[in-house]
Amino acid sequence: MSAYLTVEELDGLMEINLRHDWVFANLRELQETLDEIEPVAHRLVRFQCGALQNFDLAGAWILYERSMDFEEIGVKTEFENFRARHFKFLQHIIDLAAQKEYIPGFFDPKPHHYWRDGIRGIGANTIEAVDSVGYIARAVLDGIKRPSRLVIGETIRQVHATGAAAIPIVSVICFLMGVVLAFQSARQLEQFGANIFMVDLVANAILRELGVLLAAIMVAGRSGSAFAAALGTMKLTEEVDALRVMGLNPNQILIIPRVLGLVIALPLLTVFANAAGLLGGAFIGATVLDINWFAFTERLAITIQVNDVLVGLSKAPAFAFLIAVTGTLRGMQVKGSAEELGRLTTMAVVQSIFLIIVADAIFTVVYSRIGF
C-alpha cells in the first residue's frame, strides 16, 4: 500500500499504522492517502503511531481533521503509541481547534454590486476632487504666507532635478520630432515644388504646439511619477508625520517647492525643446531637401512672429502646475500599503498627461478665437 500507512481490518476494527514522515513537505500525498480510507463498515478506527518518524503541526492537523470526519459519520477514533513529543502536537491542535470555531467561508470575497459600487465611486471621486482643490489652495496659501529659507533651497534643487536634468532627453526627442515633421511635410510640398514652406510647417508646429507638449509629457513621466513616489514613500514611513510634529508644514516644504520648481523649470525646458526641434528641421533641410542653413533661418525670420513663440511658452507654466499638483497630491493620498503607492503613482502620470492634453485643447481654441 502507501508509503505512509498500512491498514489492517479486524471485525469492526480498522487499525491504521502510520509510518515515515508526516510533515508539511508530504502533505499532498498524505491527504490523498487518507482520503482513500473508507471506514464505513467499522465501529472503531485506531491510528497506530509508534512507527512515525517525523511529525509536524501540518501533519498533525490533517490527521486530526480526518479523524473528525470519521467521528462525524459515527466511527470512533483513537490514537496509540504516540511518542511524548508527537502527542503534544496533536493535543496542541485539538486545543487550537477548540479555542475558536473555525469558519471556512470566512474569507470568501463579498459579492460585487456593480451598479451600487459604480454610483458610490462617482460620488467618492467628486468629493475627492473638491477636497483636492481645497487642499491645493491651502498648500499654496501656506507657502505664500510664510515663505521660508528651506523652500528656496528646495525649489532650486527641484528646478535642477526636473528641468536641467531633463534637457538631454527632451532635446533628443524634440530634435527627432523636427526631423519627422520636416520629412513628412516635404513629401507633400514636393508635389508643388514648394519645399521651402517646410520651414513654416515645422516652425509653427514645434513652436506653438509640439515643443511644449513633448517637454510636458516627458516631464510628467519623469517628475510627476517621481513626486508621487517620493511623497508616497514619505507618507508610508511616517516622514510626513515627523515633519508635522517638528512644526514644519509638509504642504510648505514638500508641495510648494515642487510646484514652484516645475513652474520655473518647464518654460526653460521648453526653450531647449523648441531649439532642438528647429535644429532637427534645419538638419533635414540642409542634408536632404536642398534648403541650406542660411535659407532656413531666412525663411524662419519671415514666417515666425514673436507671438508664435509666446503661445508655446505661455502654456508651459500651466502644464507644469498641472503635473506638479497631480503628482504631489496623489503622493499625499498614499496610505497603508506599498500597492497603494504603485496605484497612485500610475494614476498621477496618467491623469497629468490627460490634463495636459485637455488644457492644450482649451488653449488652442481660446488662442485661435482671440487671434493670438
Next chain:
Amino acid sequence: MDEQHQHVISIRGLVNRFGRQVVHDHLELDVRRDEILGIVGGSGAGKSVLLRSILGLHGPNEGDISVLDHPIRHHEPGPHKKWGVLFQGGALLSGLTVQENVELPIALHSDLPVETRRELAVLKIFMVGLDLTAASKYPNELSGGMRKRASLARALALEPKLLFLDEPTAGLDPISATEFDQLVSFLHANLDLTIVMITHDVDSLFSLCDRVAVLVNKGIIVDTLDELVKHPDPWIQEYFGDPRAVRARAAARRRSASRRGPG
C-alpha cells in the same frame, strides 16, 4: 560527521568589510540543534550584517557559512523551506491581509488545495495567539505586538527547523514583550525548533537563551549566560553590570530555583 551534523549553522572565517571599516574579522560560530542562541552586541557591532550574511542577503568578503548542511551563497537560493525569519519591522506585505500573508509561503511552496492552505494558515495564526478578526486585517491596521505575532506566524508557515528573530521584543511594551517571550518559549518546547535571536532585551536573554553570542572587537564570544557574566571583556562587564541586567538575572535565578524547589 556526527558532530558536524549537530550544528544547524556553522560559520568559518567570516570577514565583512565596508570600505576600510572591518565589521567582522574571521568570525567563527556554531549553532547547536534545538538551542535558543541569543546574539547581543553594541549598536553598530555588526549583528544585522551577521544575520544578513547567514540569510544570503549579504555577500561576505571571505568565509564559509552553511545552514542545515546547505552552503550559503549571496543571491543564491538558501534552504527556504527549512528556515523562517521574523524581521525587525515585521516585513509583512502591506497589500495583503494577515491571513493572506501567512498563506503566501504555503501557496508558493506546495500544491495543496486552497481549503487546506487556508486551514493551515489559520492554524498558524491561532498558534501565535491571534484570532480571526486579526487574520482578516491589513498589517497597517494592527498594533506593533500583533504585527510581530502575525509575522511570526508567517515565519512558521512552512514548519521550519530554524527560526531567526531580529529584535523581536524591540518596540513592544513590557507586558507584550513578556507575552512574546512566553510564546517563543512555548513554540520552542512544542516544535523541533532551533532559534537564533538578536536581542537587546535582557529579560528575553535570561528567560529564553541557552547560550549567548556577544559581538565584540570584530569577533564573537559564545557561552552560557552564567559563564559570560564572569567574562573580563569590558563591554560584556558593562552590559551585564547594568542594573536592568542584574535584575533580570536575579529574576531568572528565582524562577529556576522555584522550578527546582519543593513542589
